[in-house]
Amino acid sequence: MSEIHFKHVTKxxxxxxxxxKDLSFIIEDGEYISLIGPSGCGxxxxxxxxxxxxxxxxxxxxxxxxxMENISIQDRNIGFVxxxxxxxxxxxxxxxxxxxxxVRGRSKIDIENLVEKALKSLQLSxxxxxxxISLSAPEWQKTALARVLASEARILLLDEPLGALDQKIRxxxxxxxxxxxxxxxxxxxxxxxDQAEALTISDRVVVMNKGQLVxxxxxxxxxxxxxxxxxxxFVGESDFLVGVVVDDREKYSEVxxxxxxxxxxxMGIERGKRVVVAIRREFFQIEKVSVEDKTRQDxxxxxxxxVVIQDQFLGLLKRIKIKLENQQIIEAxxxxxxxxxxxxxxxxxxxxxxxxxxxxxxxxxxxVSALEM
Amino acid sequence: MTVEKRxxxxxxxxxxxxxxxESWLSKKTVLSIGxxxxxxxxxxxxxxxxxxxxxxxxxxxxxxQTAVFNDPILGNETFTIMLKSIGxxxxxxxxxxxxxxxxxxxxxxILARYNFKGKNILDTLVDxxxxxxxxxxxFSIYLFWGTNNGISRLYNSQVGFTSQGxxxxxxxxxxxxxxxxxxxxxxxxxxxxxxxxxxxxxLGAPPFTIARMISLPMVKEGLIAGTILAFTRSLGETGATLxxxxxxxxxxxxxxxxMKGLKIPTTAFLAFILIIISLLLLTSVRIFARKVGxxxxxxxxxxxxxxxxxxxxxxxxxxxxxxxxxxxxxPALFVILFLFQWWNxxxxxxxxxxxxxxxxxxxxxxxxxxITQALVTSLEIALIVTIITIIIxxxxxxxxxxxxxxxxxxxLDTLVDxxxxxxxxxxxFSIxFLWGTNGMHILSPGxxxxxxxxxxxxxxxxxxxxxxxxxxxxxMYDEASSVFGASKITTxxxxxxxxxxxxxxxxxxxxxxxxxxxxxxxxICMGTERTIPVLLVDFFEASTFPAAAFxxxxxxxxxxxxxxxxxxxxxxxxxx
Numbered sequence: 001m002s003e004i005h006f007k008h009v010t011k012x013x014x015x016x017x018x019x020x021k022d023l024s025f026i027i028e029d030g031e032y033i034s035l036i037g038p039s040g041c042g043x044x045x046x047x048x049x050x051x052x053x054x055x056x057x058x059x060x061x062x063x064x065x066x067x068m069e070n071i072s073i074q075d076r077n078i079g080f081v082x083x084x085x086x087x088x089x090x091x092x093x094x095x096x097x098x099x100x101x102x103v104r105g106r107s108k109i110d111i112e113n114l115v116e117k118a119l120k121s122l123q124l125s126x127x128x129x130x131x132x133i134s135l136s137a138p139e140w141q142k143t144a145l146a147r148v149l150a151s152e153a154r155i156l157l158l159d160e161p162l163g164a165l166d167q168k169i170r171x172x173x174x175x176x177x178x179x180x181x182x183x184x185x186x187x188x189x190x191x192x193x194d195q196a197e198a199l200t201i202s203d204r205v206v207v208m209n210k211g212q213l214v215x216x217x218x219x220x221x222x223x224x225x226x227x228x229x230x231x232x233x234f235v236g237e238s239d240f241l242v243g244v245v246v247d248d249r250e251k252y253s254e255v256x257x258x259x260x261x262x263x264x265x266x267m268g269i270e271r272g273k274r275v276v277v278a279i280r281r282e283f284f285q286i287e288k289v290s291v292e293d294k295t296r297q298d299x300x301x302x303x304x305x306x307v308v309i310q311d312q313f314l315g316l317l318k319r320i321k322i323k324l325e326n327q328q329i330i331e332a333x334x335x336x337x338x339x340x341x342x343x344x345x346x347x348x349x350x351x352x353x354x355x356x357x358x359x360x361x362x363x364x365x366x367x368v369s370a371l372e373m
Numbered sequence: 374m375t376v377e378k379r380x381x382x383x384x385x386x387x388x389x390x391x392x393x394x395e396s397w398l399s400k401k402t403v404l405s406i407g408x409x410x411x412x413x414x415x416x417x418x419x420x421x422x423x424x425x426x427x428x429x430x431x432x433x434x435x436x437x438q439t440a441v442f443n444d445p446i447l448g449n450e451t452f453t454i455m456l457k458s459i460g461x462x463x464x465x466x467x468x469x470x471x472x473x474x475x476x477x478x479x480x481x482x483i484l485a486r487y488n489f490k491g492k493n494i495l496d497t498l499v500d501x502x503x504x505x506x507x508x509x510x511x512f513s514i515y516l517f518w519g520t521n522n523g524i525s526r527l528y529n530s531q532v533g534f535t536s537q538g539x540x541x542x543x544x545x546x547x548x549x550x551x552x553x554x555x556x557x558x559x560x561x562x563x564x565x566x567x568x569x570x571x572x573x574x575x576l577g578a579p580p581f582t583i584a585r586m587i588s589l590p591m592v593k594e595g596l597i598a599g600t601i602l603a604f605t606r607s608l609g610e611t612g613a614t615l616x617x618x619x620x621x622x623x624x625x626x627x628x629x630x631x632m633k634g635l636k637i638p639t640t641a642f643l644a645f646i647l648i649i650i651s652l653l654l655l656t657s658v659r660i661f662a663r664k665v666g667x668x669x670x671x672x673x674x675x676x677x678x679x680x681x682x683x684x685x686x687x688x689x690x691x692x693x694x695x696x697x698x699x700x701x702x703x704p705a706l707f708v709i710l711f712l713f714q715w716w717n718x719x720x721x722x723x724x725x726x727x728x729x730x731x732x733x734x735x736x737x738x739x740x741x742x743x744i745t746q747a748l749v750t751s752l753e754i755a756l757i758v759t760i761i762t763i764i765i766x767x768x769x770x771x772x773x774x775x776x777x778x779x780x781x782x783x784x785l786d787t788l789v790d791x792x793x794x795x796x797x798x799x800x801x802f803s804i805x806f807l808w809g810t811n812g813m814h815i816l817s818p819g820x821x822x823x824x825x826x827x828x829x830x831x832x833x834x835x836x837x838x839x840x841x842x843x844x845x846x847x848x849m850y851d852e853a854s855s856v857f858g859a860s861k862i863t864t865x866x867x868x869x870x871x872x873x874x875x876x877x878x879x880x881x882x883x884x885x886x887x888x889x890x891x892x893x894x895x896x897i898c899m900g901t902e903r904t905i906p907v908l909l910v911d912f913f914e915a916s917t918f919p920a921a922a923f924x925x926x927x928x929x930x931x932x933x934x935x936x937x938x939x940x941x942x943x944x945x946x947x948x949x
Contacts, residue, residue: 086853100857
């Protein structure tokens with residue numbers, strides 16, 4: 001059992017810098033968690049608080065109901081994989097992997113068994129006698145993992161562990177890492193700046209901003225049902241339409257954007273309130289309309305009229321920039337193989353899927369500061 | 374099988390005991406005691422004597438005032454000598470520093486930027502005057518410029534090119550201080566980003582202008598650090614100055630001669646003033662070095678383009694190298710040539726009793742025994758001092774390197790540098806003052822006092838590079854080690870030490886070399902035993918030059934070997 005519980009944890013550096021503010025969440029035993037957020041959001045601080053290299057200013061951290069404040073780094077029994085691996089250059093791979101059990105005073109026979117097993121499960125057995133200098137980056141990565149396994153840690157902390165690897169190897173490693181953690185029944189906390197990596201690898205993702213928890217949820221939750229403006233902005237790409245709720249029915253509300261009314265999922269915002277409707281750029285559909293059609297709004301289609309101002313090829317996708325009637329510019333991402341060719345000055349209608357549009361109360365401080373990192 | 378098992382059991386027990394001991398040592402309270410101990414030792418050995426001297430000057434002000442200003446016989450004659458000697462010392466140090474920059478900067482540039490055959494040799498030769506004991510160097514330079522054996526042979530003169538005095542002091546000081554300038558900027562020039570220079574090249578600036586406006590401002594801090602070291606070394610040097618000064622006494626020489634006459638109060642006062650001057654220099658440089666700009670933004674395109682032509686560059690390089698060889702290299706090693714000239718007879722009269730063989734091996738005063746004895750003493754002291762200094766300096770370097778409080782760190786950092794800038798004779802005197810009959814009365818001049826004096830002036834030479842070595846170890850290794858369960862001391866043994874190995878060896882060799890070659894403090898703290906640089910001065914004063922040449926050559930050979938070992942160690946560190 002290795003359940004981790006953050007209770008109102010705050011970390012202040014110096015006198016003022018609040019790196020982490022009132023952080024509370026539970027990581028269940030055997031869960032794979034990723035921490036994401038813009039740089040300086042407090043994700044690395046959170047990891048260091050877990051490791052015990054720094055202590056919380058306020059609040060408490062529990063491992064399985066044991067409070068951690070008086071337990072020093074070396075007694076927490078955690079495994080740490082560093083961004084640059086921190087493989088001791090003056091020790092062979094074998095000695096590196098044996099480091100944990102040997103400084104914890106295990107017997108020679110125990111050490112040998114643990115090291116052999118760890119090396120075997122990372123396919124490093126034939127490299128045991130080599131020194132780090134003659135190994136490649138992926139092999140360092142494996143050594144770092146073997147070192148954690150041999151130390152019998154139940155909690156694995158990973159700080160940008162794949163950051164130093166090439167893109168291709170990185171993708172292979174994401175799968176490898178997840179399988180390893182699940183096989184060994186570890187609890188893993190993984191800090192990364194790469195959203196795709198976080199969404200691929202984890203059971204749940206924690207989004208942080210300015211030291212605070214923004215949202216915690218499964219990858220699909222975060223991607224399809226973000227529960228605030230920042231989460232929908234930071235994970236994936238979204239555009240925001242500002243409007244007023246004019247009607248709310250059971251399942252859908254009607255929102256007036258400019259001179260048009262669109263139907264979006266009802267998220268409990270009262271009639272007459274200003275809302276921000278967040279829509280993933282991939283979820284927009286676009287259709288060309290003729291000049292006669294332009295003024296006529298087809299309510300069944302749930303769409304907004306606009307004009308194409310730019311068409312850009314992005315590889316598998318195309319980005320179409322559209323200026324809406326209210327002068328707002330949105331970007332739609334459509335498949336590059338889409339047979340319709342959009343060009344500048346084309347009149348289009350942007351069709352909105354009411355079920356994937358998320359609406360939130362218009363933030364008091366304005367959208368720009370709500371999205372500030 | 375059972376033997377094997379018992380072995381394993383013993384190994385496990387030993388390891389667990391060691392780990393338990395290390396984890397006890399890593400306790401916060403134990404570590405704090407260690408820190409306090411480290412700082413206490415530093416204060417006791419390095420700062421204590423200086424503070425004690427200061428205190429005594431204040432407490433015994435009346436007595437000192439009488440001795441210095443109102444002596445019943447001499448009046449304020451003592452004070453006049455004091456002022457004169459300090460004035461001379463400052464004047465010489467200033468002139469020497471200017472020459473150091475003229476010779477040292479172009480050579481640093483050549484060593485950093487050009488690739489040529491024999492570059493490595495030139496590099497070693499440039500460092501050599503720092504390793505060779507200054508008394509040997511001064512003697513060699515005196516032989517070359519000041520006697521009819523050296524340069525004057527070229528034009529068949531019966532007397533030397535210049536006699537003992539200011540000129541000769543300057544020549545000697547330039548030889549051993551310019552490497553401080555070269556060394557402190559060579560590394561920085563090598564690390565400069567060539568892209569910046571290329572960029573200004575594409576904007577149309579000629580190389581000289583680039584060097585002046587782009588590269589030199591970046592080496593400013595290194596240059597200032599090197600200059601200040603050169604200046605203070607010149608200000609405080611004793612060994613070479615004793616030989617080349619003649620009647621023109623610099624302040625450190627006056628300290629030594631007053632000390633020999635046991636004029637304790639006046640010596641104390643002079644030592645105190647020298648220490649104050651050095652400290653003022655150190656702190657003002659620490660404070661102002663960053664603020665001083667090189668306010669030379671006007672460009673003289675035509676003139677500088679001319680200066681940048683290949684011809685001028687080649688001439689400049691040639692001249693710097695020529696200066697180096699004529700003023701440093703040849704005079705510094707001339708003593709070896711002299712030794713062969715005077716091997717078994719005088720080259721002038723043919724008298725075998727004036728030759729080295731007779732003087733060292735055959736004469737009734739048994740100089741060979743003296744030399745052997747002094748050599749053994751020197752090596753013993755150097756070895757003991759190196760061990761002690763490494764043991765007390767390593768924790769200090771670690772403490773400074775890991776310190777989080779920036780202000781305290783800067784303060785300790787400056788304190789550690791103090792022995793680097795204080796004239797060693799003044800430092801030696803304050804140690805004599807604190808530990809000897811005038812202070813705690815624990816020691817009288819002799820072997821033990823020499824060891825304490827040497828530890829105190831080598832301390833900084835040891836701590837400074839070790840701080841660098843500690844800073845260079847990435848913190849992730851420490852963190853990794855503690856995450857896997859190692860206590861702080863275990864981490865130090867298993868992870869930090871292996872990283873530190875070459876740094877420690879380099880610091881040890883530096884300490885050893887400094888201890889081997891020091892003269893000023895040694896003369897004051899020595900009692901009847903002699904170290905070899907002091908013996909060399911004795912031989913010189915007794916006018917047995919061939920015997921002195923023999924001792925000097927031994928010193929040069931030893932320091933040369935140490936230097937080469939040091940270079941190979943530091944190079945290995947860089948490659949790793």
